[in-house]
Amino acid sequence: xxxxIGFISDFGLEDTWVGVCHAVVYRACPQARVVDLGHxxxxxxxxxxxAMAVAGVHQxxxxxxxxxxxPGVGGGRRDLCIVTRNGTRLVGPxxxxxxxxxxxxxxxxxxxxxxxxxxxxxxPSPTFHARDVLAPAAAALACGIDPSSLGVPVDQRTLVPGPxxxxxxxxxxxxxxxxxxxxxxSLRLSISANELRAHGxxxxxxxxxxxxxxxNVPLARTFADVAEGEPVALVDxxxxxxxxxxxxxxxxxxxxxxxxxxxxxxxx
Amino acid sequence: xxxxIGFISDFGLEDTWVGVCHAVVYRACPQARVVDLGHxxxxxxxxxxxAMAVAGVHQxxxxxxxxxxxPGVGGGRRDLCIVTRNGTRLVGPxxxxxxxxxxxxxxxxxxxxxxxxxxxxxxPSPTFHARDVLAPAAAALACGIDPSSLGVPVDQRTLVPGPxxxxxxxxxxxxxxxxxxxxxxSLRLSISANELRAHGxxxxxxxxxxxxxxxNVPLARTFADVAEGEPVALVDxxxxxxxxxxxxxxxxxxxxxxxxxxxxxxxx
Amino acid sequence: xxxxIGFISDFGLEDTWVGVCHAVVYRACPQARVVDLGHxxxxxxxxxxxAMAVAGVHQxxxxxxxxxxxPGVGGGRRDLCIVTRNGTRLVGPxxxxxxxxxxxxxxxxxxxxxxxxxxxxxxPSPTFHARDVLAPAAAALACGIDPSSLGVPVDQRTLVPGPxxxxxxxxxxxxxxxxxxxxxxSLRLSISANELRAHGxxxxxxxxxxxxxxxNVPLARTFADVAEGEPVALVDxxxxxxxxxxxxxxxxxxxxxxxxxxxxxxxx
Numbered sequence: 001x002x003x004x005i006g007f008i009s010d011f012g013l014e015d016t017w018v019g020v021c022h023a024v025v026y027r028a029c030p031q032a033r034v035v036d037l038g039h040x041x042x043x044x045x046x047x048x049x050x051a052m053a054v055a056g057v058h059q060x061x062x063x064x065x066x067x068x069x070x071p072g073v074g075g076g077r078r079d080l081c082i083v084t085r086n087g088t089r090l091v092g093p094x095x096x097x098x099x100x101x102x103x104x105x106x107x108x109x110x111x112x113x114x115x116x117x118x119x120x121x122x123x124p125s126p127t128f129h130a131r132d133v134l135a136p137a138a139a140a141l142a143c144g145i146d147p148s149s150l151g152v153p154v155d156q157r158t159l160v161p162g163p164x165x166x167x168x169x170x171x172x173x174x175x176x177x178x179x180x181x182x183x184x185x186s187l188r189l190s191i192s193a194n195e196l197r198a199h200g201x202x203x204x205x206x207x208x209x210x211x212x213x214x215x216n217v218p219l220a221r222t223f224a225d226v227a228e229g230e231p232v233a234l235v236d237x238x239x240x241x242x243x244x245x246x247x248x249x250x251x252x253x254x255x256x257x258x259x260x261x262x263x264x265x266x267x268x
Numbered sequence: 269x270x271x272x273i274g275f276i277s278d279f280g281l282e283d284t285w286v287g288v289c290h291a292v293v294y295r296a297c298p299q300a301r302v303v304d305l306g307h308x309x310x311x312x313x314x315x316x317x318x319a320m321a322v323a324g325v326h327q328x329x330x331x332x333x334x335x336x337x338x339p340g341v342g343g344g345r346r347d348l349c350i351v352t353r354n355g356t357r358l359v360g361p362x363x364x365x366x367x368x369x370x371x372x373x374x375x376x377x378x379x380x381x382x383x384x385x386x387x388x389x390x391x392p393s394p395t396f397h398a399r400d401v402l403a404p405a406a407a408a409l410a411c412g413i414d415p416s417s418l419g420v421p422v423d424q425r426t427l428v429p430g431p432x433x434x435x436x437x438x439x440x441x442x443x444x445x446x447x448x449x450x451x452x453x454s455l456r457l458s459i460s461a462n463e464l465r466a467h468g469x470x471x472x473x474x475x476x477x478x479x480x481x482x483x484n485v486p487l488a489r490t491f492a493d494v495a496e497g498e499p500v501a502l503v504d505x506x507x508x509x510x511x512x513x514x515x516x517x518x519x520x521x522x523x524x525x526x527x528x529x530x531x532x533x534x535x536x
Numbered sequence: 537x538x539x540x541i542g543f544i545s546d547f548g549l550e551d552t553w554v555g556v557c558h559a560v561v562y563r564a565c566p567q568a569r570v571v572d573l574g575h576x577x578x579x580x581x582x583x584x585x586x587a588m589a590v591a592g593v594h595q596x597x598x599x600x601x602x603x604x605x606x607p608g609v610g611g612g613r614r615d616l617c618i619v620t621r622n623g624t625r626l627v628g629p630x631x632x633x634x635x636x637x638x639x640x641x642x643x644x645x646x647x648x649x650x651x652x653x654x655x656x657x658x659x660p661s662p663t664f665h666a667r668d669v670l671a672p673a674a675a676a677l678a679c680g681i682d683p684s685s686l687g688v689p690v691d692q693r694t695l696v697p698g699p700x701x702x703x704x705x706x707x708x709x710x711x712x713x714x715x716x717x718x719x720x721x722s723l724r725l726s727i728s729a730n731e732l733r734a735h736g737x738x739x740x741x742x743x744x745x746x747x748x749x750x751x752n753v754p755l756a757r758t759f760a761d762v763a764e765g766e767p768v769a770l771v772d773x774x775x776x777x778x779x780x781x782x783x784x785x786x787x788x789x790x791x792x793x794x795x796x797x798x799x800x801x802x803x804x
Contacts, residue, residue, distance in 0.1 A: 004291045006284075012719045013281065013549065016542075016588060016774065019571040020595045023540045026569045033294045035287040043720050044783065055284045059399070060291050071783055075760025126758035128773035131595070183280045184311050222394035224343025237396035238284065247312060247339055272559045274552075281549065301562045303555035323552045327667070328559050451548045452579050490662035492611025505664035506552065515580060515607055 003142035005034045006056045008049060009068040009130065010041040017128070021066075021135040028139035035063075044071040046097045047163040048258075051179040051188070053101035055238035057088050058192075061105055066130075066138040067092035074126035079114040079133050080154070081147045089147060091138045093129070099162030104192065104239070111154040112147055119150055167191040169199055173209070173265040179240060180258050185249025187256055188240040191264060196241060201266060206233045208243055209263035210256055215243065216267045223247075271410035273302045274324045276317060277336040277398065278309040285396070289334075289403040296407035303331075312339040314365045315431040316526075319447040319456070321369035323506035325356050329373055334398075334406040335360035342394035347382040347401050348422070349415045357415060359406045361397070367430030372460070372507070379422040380415055387418055435459040437467055441477070441533040447508060448526050453517025456508040457530055464509060469534060474501045476511055477531035478524055483511065484535045491515075539678035541570045542592045544585060545604040545666065546577040553664070557602075557671040564675035571599075580607040582633045583699040584794075587715040587724070589637035591774030593624050594728075597641055602666075602674040603628035610662035615650040615669050616690070617683045625683060627674045629665070635698030640728065640775070647690040648683055655686055703727040705735055709745070709801040715776060716794050721785025723792055724776040727800060732777060737802060742769045744779055745799035746792055751779065752803045759783075 005025060011017040022034050037056045041048045049069035056065050070093045078094040086106030090098045091114075102108045119136045137150050167176035167190050174196075176189040189208075196202045206219040217231045223246045226232040231250065236242040241264070243250050251257070273293060279285040290302050305324045309316045317337035324333050338361045346362040354374030358366045359382075370376045387404045405418050435444035435458050442464075444457040457476075464470045474487040485499045491514045494500040499518065504510040509532070511518050519525070541561060547553040558570050573592045577584045585605035592601050606629045614630040622642035626634045627650075638644045655672045673686050703712035703726050710732075712725040725744075732738045742755040753767045759782045762768040767786060772778040777800070779786050787793070 004294060006287060006291065008284075013572075014574060014576040015718055016544075016573040016591045016595065019542060019573040020592075020773075022571040023542065023569075023596050023599060026540060026571070030569075033291075033298075035290040035294070036281075037284040037287040038282060040282040052284060056288075059284065059288045063291060072760055074758025125773055127770060131773065182283055222342025224340055234395060237288075237393055237399065272562055274555060274559065276552075301559075301566075303558040303562070304549075305552040305555040306550060308550040320552060324556075327552065327556045331559060450551055490610025492608055502663060505556075505661055505667065 003029070003032050004060065004063040005032055005138050005142055006037045006060050006063045006065045007034050008037045008041070008052050008056060008066070009039045010043050010045060010049060011039050011068070013039055017130065020131055024131055024135045025139040025142070028136055029143035032139055032142035041069055045069060046071075046095055048180060049097045050100045050163050053090070053098065054104045055240070057090070057101045057105040058239035059237065061086055061088050064138050064141050065090045065101065066134060067097050067101070068130040068134055069097050070095065070129065073129050078154070079129055079137070080159075081112045081114055081137060081141070081150050082108055083110045083147050085109045089141055091134050091141070094160050096160045096162045099159065100164065100166065103162070103166060108156045110147065111156050111159065112151040113154045115151040164190060167195055167264075173263040174199055174201065176241070176262050176264055178256055178258050178260040178262060181251035184244070185251045186236060186242045186244040187250050187254075188236065188238060188242050189262055189264065191241040192239055193235040193241070196235070201264065203266050205267050207265050207267040208233070210254070210260055213254065215254065217243070271297070271300050272328065272331040273300055273406045273410055274305045274328050274331045274333045275302050276305045276309070276320050276324060276334070277307045278311050278313060278317060279307050279336070281307055285398065289398055292399055292403045293407040293410070296404055297411035300407055300410035309337055313337060314339075314363055316448060317365045318368045318431050321358070321366065322372045323508070325358070325369045325373040326507035327505065329354055329356050332406050332409050333358045333369065334402060335365050335369070336398040336402060337365050338363065338397065341397050346422070347397055347405070348427075349380045349382055349405060349409070349418050350376055351378045351415050353377045357409055359402050359409070362428050364428045364430045367427065368432065368434065371430070371434060376424045378415065379424050379427065380419040381422045382419040432458060435463055435532075441531040442467055442469065444509070444530050444532055446524055446526050446528040446530060449519035452512070453519045454504060454510045454512040455518050455524055456504065456506060456510050457532065459509040459532060460507055461503040461509075464503070469532065471534050473535050475533050475535040476501070478522070478528055481522065483522065485511070539565075539568050540596065540599040541568055541674050541678055542573045542596050542599045542601045543570050544573045544577070544588050544592060544602070545575045546579050546581060546585060547575050547604070549575055553666065556667055560667055560671045561675040561678070564672055565679035568675055568678035577605055581605060582607075582631055584716060585633045586636045586699050589626070589634065590640045591776070593626070593637045593641040594775035595773065597622055597624050600674050600677050601626045601637065602670060603633050603637070604666040604670055605633050606631065606665065609665050614690070615665055615673070616695075617648045617650055617673060617677070617686050618644055619646040619683050621645045625677055627670050627677070630696050632696045632698045635695065636700065636702065639698070639702060644692045646683065647692050647695065648687040649690045651687040700726060703731055703800075709799040710735055710737065712777070712798050712800055714792055714794050714796040714798060717787035720780070721787045722772060722778045722780040723786050724772065724774060724778050725798055725800065727777040728775055729771040729777070732771070737800065739802050741803050743801050743803040744769070746790070746796055749790065751790065753779070
């Protein structure tokens with residue numbers, strides 16, 4: 001059985017870092033396949049890395065997820081392997097970047113602090129744990145090593161918390177954050193389809209409140225359910241509730257940016 | 269025998285979409301190899317996607333080509349598998365994006381409308397047919413499934429036409445479009461080497477007319493056949509007739525943009 | 537044993553070139569793995585390509601390195617395979633782009649001028665040697681072909697020299713060039729850790745002189761050894777001496793650009 005490693009980082013594609021991590025994985029576990037889920041995260045943007053990791057585990061729950069946004073590299077922060085209740089495995093630094101994805105993939109079951117001498121084949125460089133610790137750990141998992149062999153158990157209450165909250169109920173609304181805007185200008189909010197259903201918001205129309213701006217749109221299956229240029233809400237491929245404009249750019253039209261807080265509810 | 273899937277899309281590299289499609293292919297057909305031919309096509313730009321697909325089939329006629337520029341996703345447009353007279357297989361939406369490549373690869377032989385229940389392993393998402401229908405279809409082909417098993421035959425006269433015309437003869441000139449300008453500023457026109465030869469335009473010099481602007485240049489083998497800064501015409505690696513400036517930028521020098529119409533002939 | 541090919545070019549990711557080279561390798565040597573070390577090198581920038589190749593061989597000495605920045609393609613310049621004293625193999629054009637990496641990987645041992653008819657499966661295109669000569673040559677090496685079978689031996693004194701010098705000693709200082717600034721704004725200089733040690737510059741603090749600008753900083757193990765916003769020198773993952781600002785942008789702060797000359801020494 002071939003193991004897939006989903007790889008997310010803030011390395012960009014202008015340097016050797018991403019390719020070197022691929023090579024490290026293939027050398028350690030030739031039958032692994034590394035798929036690049038995204039490396040254009042702005043440098044040090046833990047929030048964006050965490051949002052992308054949620055989309056990754058939503059779509060590829062059975063893959064190993066290697067997530068590297070790591071401003072504290074070399075500074076003593078822990079390298080983690082998290083196993084979720086659904087069996088998804090995540091590898092990355094202990095700075096919160098893995099936490100929302102772990103919560104979305106069933107919640108944290110076990111956590112291990114990776115000990116480089118257990119998995120590495122050379123002394124780790126203090127500036128590039130991705131290459132020397134995290135990628136080798138992901139490769140070891142891909143080749144069948146049990147997570148408990150990578151290091152020592154960690155109490156999950158000691159983890160650095162995630163960079164954003166999942167949505168919560170407040171009165172009759174859900175309060176959520178805009179996690180990101182995608183290439184097509186769609187705004188993704190921190191609410192999943194299951195949460196919409198659980199809180200009775202899965203209706204024909206849905207309302208987004210950003211401060212004084214109220215947007216009342218159909219909750220549809222797909223972009224093509226509305227006319228060109230019309231706004232629409234849907235649960236997109238990342239698993240997030242999304243506010244889009246068909247063939248247009250919702251982020252631009254509404255002037256809403258990642259980090260904005262939204263009240264989401266049924267229109268009266 | 270290992271099958272190669274050439275993958276073209278307008279997904280960009282900032283999101284998880286490309287990597288997720290890779291993972292879907294590897295899960296369904298571990299021996300396939302996906303090569304990324306280009307994902308930076310501007311959102312919804314069917315014309316640019318079609319031009320890139322022509323370059324793809326020209327260079328890799330024996331590969332399977334997965335081409336996803338799909339503004340109508342989820343809106344009832346068909347998912348297609350086209351088999352050309354040369355045996356090239358193309359997978360993508362029925363919006364014209366596959367048509368020029370199919371014509372360049374020998375012309376359309378068979379067309380099938382893909383039926384998701386024949387190839388998919390989960391219910392297709394209405395916003396991401398690439399992941400749920402098209403990539404699995406390409407993976408099935410890579411693992412030896414016959415195209416006729418993917419869906420139902422389609423009359424090729426019902427296909428949405430391509431976004432640009434191949435060149436045609438008008439008087440003593442060929443009339444062609446500028447399909448794209450590449451990273452190095454070279455302008456590619458919708459004329460192949462075979463068409464140049466067939467219409468007697470394979471000469472020492474060639475003339476491009478863009479409105480009142482007439483450019484008379486050598487038709488050469490390679491950039492280095494002229495001095496630095498000099499213009500040159502050649503048939504580049506994509507198979508298109510190309511107007512270049514050695515070590516320079518033809519698009520900038522001549523102020524010509526994709527979509528421009530050119531008259532191409534022998535200088536008098 | 538699986539062979540890894542590190543691939544560097546100025547092709548960008550907007551065109552089919554990179555993916556086509558992957559396909560050519562996989563067709564010729566299915567067990568090879570191509571890892572993309574970087575394709576965003578500015579067009580024709582041999583200097584940047586050579587710097588990236590040094591970082592590649594430093595991190596992956598046992599890989600085959602395919603390096604294509606090739607403004608003279610088709611113009612009679614030679615296609616080379618260089619074998620270094622450490623056994624690293626490099627494939628690319630004879631324009632200096634391979635030379636600094638070969639010096640860093642132990643020095644040049646053997647050089648061969650690749651003869652296309654020995655390795656290719658079709659007539660090389662005069663505009664795309666990467667696809668038709670260089671990638672097939674790398675694939676042949678990956679599948680066990682001996683470098684001497686690829687072409688004819690070349691006297692290394694006839695090679696086009698590299699685009700920059702490695703550092704040299706001048707008085708009590710080393711004189712080096714700024715090779716590049718990376719995604720995080722770190723400035724890489726053409727001095728390796730070994731050279732620092734050999735010339736007695738491996739001390740607690742180190743001084744960079746750019747004209748009248750003198751920067752005196754700690755020489756540390758990692759970014760986190762200094763406070764946020766503080767400058768630091770270290771040897772980064774590429775193997776170069778690097779001037780960084782923790783969580784900041786050294787290139788911007790000091791106004792220093794690639795190509796700048798630095799005097800590096802112990803502060804008095």
